Amino acid sequence: MSTPISLTPQPEATLAVNDPAHRWIAVCMGTGCSSSASTEVGAALREELVKNGLENGVEVRRTGCFGFCEQGPITVVYPDETFYTQVKPQNASKIVQEHVVGGQPVERLLYKDPASAVLVEKWHEIGFYGKQQRILLGNCGVIDPENIGHYLAKDGYQALRKCLLELTPEEIIDEMISSNLRGRGGGGFPAGMKWKLARQTQSWPKYVICNADEGDPGAFMDRSVLEGDPHSVIEGMIIAAYAIGADRGYIYCRAEYPLAIERLKIALAQARQLGLLGENILGSGFNCDLEVKEGAGAFVCGEETALMASIMGERGQPWPRPPYPAVAGVWGQPSNVNNVKSYAYTPRIMRNGADWFRSIGTEKSPGTAVFALTGQVQRTGLIEVPMGITVREIIEDIGGGVALGKRFKAVQTGGPLGGCLPEQYLDTPVDFDSLRAVGAVMGSGGMIVADETTCMVEFARYFMKFVVDESCGKCPPCRIGSLRMLEILDRITEGEGTLEDLDELHRLAEGMQRGSLCGLGQLAPSPVLSVLRFFEDEFRAHIIDKACPAHKCKALITFDIVAELCTGCMVCGRNCGSNAITGEKRGVHVIDPDLCERCGMCAEVCKFDAVRIVSPR
Amino acid sequence: MPVSLTINNRSCSAPDGATILDAARLAGIEIPTLCHHPDLSNVGACRMCVVSVQGARALQTACTTPVRDGMVVDTMSADAVATRKFVLEMLLTDHPNDCMGCEVAGDCELQDLVYDHGVQWPEHSGQRHDWPIDPDPNPFIFIDRNKCILCSRCIRACGEIQNRDVWSFAQRGFATKLVAGADEMLLDARCESCGQCVAYCPVGALTDKMSRGKGRTTQVETVRTTCSYCGVGCNFDLNIRGGQIVRVTSAQDAPVNGMALCVKGRYGYDYVHNPERLTRPLVRAKWLTGVEEKVNSNQWTVISQAEKRTATHRSTNGASATALITDNRSLITDDTFIQTDWDTALDVVAGKFAAEKMAHGGDAFAVLASAKCTNEENFLFAKLTRQLLSTNSIDHCARL
């Protein structure tokens, strides 16, 4: 056997990444922060350091996502761990002069807690991070994703070395089974079991495939992992390949993720250069190479069989299972499909052991969960929490509660294939089985909070519209059934629904669930069913009273000016696009309901809250 | 090794690698299908063949699920039957209510299944497709996308049997549309008009253009025949109504070709009823004796060149076949064609062959045989050429 290639990183990299006294500034260059000019922030900081003769003493480092994207661009000054939000290039001189040189944090750029109005200095002290446990995202915001040396300094590729040189494929699979890592793409199927099936199939070649299609609206968990820590995914894939006996693989990545694709390609090239990909990896005799495939831009291409069809250049449509991919997948050969996060956990599990992994989270759902928290909460962003945390803790402690002092109404998990939970279910623990038991699902990690101003009928309609647009059209229950459901929901939001429509929704939902070919059609009725279950009164209000309790459905509301509150300031009239408002200066104004387009502009501009929305009309 | 399983409480066995559908059919148990066709790959799209399998999380499609030893299948479970009805109902909500006027009524898999399952016509106010009917100018294939159930049988037939890959689906969801090439006209999309797609379409979405309105399958008599165009010897059924061929349908049990035919076999039958078709031999008057007498006794007929030209002109305008024939004896010249009988014509040919051979020997001949002949006929041709005409100069039109 040839001498194993050294995995010892350059001493500078080790020092930069692991020395607590190292002076450096992290500048987030994930998609969120880059789109608000973090690249320019980085350049400005470098320039400022040069001006102060500090370019050799302080490192400015591009990092992956911190998750708190709504406050971006994010910049953290080390070793103090001072967390700056909404940093602009022109703030660079203050940060360098006041903080780096003067040792005083720039108060104006610190995060102010909206509830207590207190300025928070260190990033782990921000409420958003308080209950988080960053394992998968551990390297995000810390290492430079384009520098393999940084990954190596964080023990990167040590798991691969151990697997290839010390363990048999069976031992790896046993360890993975014992860790009970459940697939993070939504289904929660134990990864180790899947690998075992693929290993058992006697046919070559075999493939490892990473599902990085991430099509849920608003989700960006996988993107952040790929952008911030691409090597962890690659290392996980090589380990999986060795375990199942594959020597090649694909990373199927959404084409809408250009930065993730670029970082992946850089990482693959670096790994190849170090002999971590290609032939005779680390002198073990094991060969494996991976390539990036860009997605075809359809939600259904995240479904594993459609994904493989797409890799083969076919139309992205699912095919029926069995045979499962582990038996006959891409090009008819055994293939192991896992989500980005499932692969990214793998090196951590193989390095630290199954017991370590099982010590996090719950017994049946060990590990952490990564969510994209969005909607009407104070703090939105990407979060990583231990399984078993309650939905309430996520919304209230991490998200800071519902925004603008509004009342909470529902939280949707699992995106368009998931379900919603009302207030009384907020103490449900977040894990695969508990969420499923109450009609929501873990999904791949979207979490949308809706407040009292959300119309739940419209909420359900929105997801059904998404499905109608994204159904691949292969099977009639989904292709036609989803449209029939949407037509009913449309009718109800327009005040033309009947009570029979509710039964019809149930009947169509059942037909889709039972008859559809793939998970898309089978799960698509879930959001509607969960709204019907928890918010049937809203449906009935739309149907019987022709009223939208949340005052959102345009066909069911009317705008009215309260005479006692109207000061006759004329602002509403000037802003109304349809000239529906009349009234003299200092006289009471009136809206003509026939001309009113119900755009809501008057209510928005009235400083005296004199415009009232009435439903029913 | 055969696999044993239980279907509807009956023990059955099926070869390894068989699907539940194969096993059921072997056991004489019927499972409804739409997108499945035994000649084509299985895609599991239509969901008609769903069955309950003990231990499975959800219904399985019989056409795609391989059998396992000990498998317990119920093809008529309440869930399976309800799902089939739901699928049919959904398909009908996007189908024109046109069985009355439809070309394939009585020969439509959808119509039969709707009947078998007692599904009512679903009235609704929602969206239904309204594609233009017969938008493609090709002469053979009539397209009505409103009737298409997106089963993809045409796509697979064209790709897997004809290897032309003309058809595919564009768009997705409810907007999914069957398109030729990049949504072009068939003849611009590599179509060679073989009509395989029409033959495999289970509904009235693709039909034979020339046959429309001329007779449904229930109204015609069929005659199995062998194609006269080439030596392959494809079999098919002539569909006859009122003594006229109105359509050609291919048949799965045709020994040589199964369902496959080429454009000539499937659509090239119009010559049969063409007024210009030669049914008896024509010989120039100068090679014959006793022309006057035979014509006068109506055994032979005179075909004048001038008349023939105008008759051709007229017959393309719908004039009758008899217009070809004239009894204007004054027009007979040496070169006038006389419609004779086969014996006379063959005697003339044989006599001339013999005379040429006497005068110049076998090298005076060269023979070109035809691809329309069978192997046996071509063998006889070779014999005739080499043994009677005494030359080896024989070739075949298919040698390009």
Ligand SMILES: Cc1cc2nc3c(=O)[nH]c(=O)nc-3n(C[C@H](O)[C@H](O)[C@H](O)COP(=O)(O)O)c2cc1C
């Ligand atoms: C409509 C649909 C969309 C899906 N989209 C994704 C996706 O974007 N990413 C993903 O990892 N899994 C997605 N899945 C799940 C995959 O089919 C598959 O189960 C998963 O990639 C397996 O990986 P895991 O075991 O690591 O979770 C989707 C499933 C369905 C039915």
Ligand code: SF4
């Ligand atoms: S369920 Fe929907 S997305 Fe899935 S195969 Fe059927 S039509 Fe396509």
Ligand code: SF4
């Ligand atoms: S006629 Fe033949 S070649 Fe043309 S589309 Fe149909 S199957 Fe394909």
Ligand code: SF4
């Ligand atoms: S045209 Fe006929 S065969 Fe082709 S997809 Fe439509 S229904 Fe099926």
Ligand code: FES
């Ligand atoms: S016949 Fe099996 S799914 Fe269509």
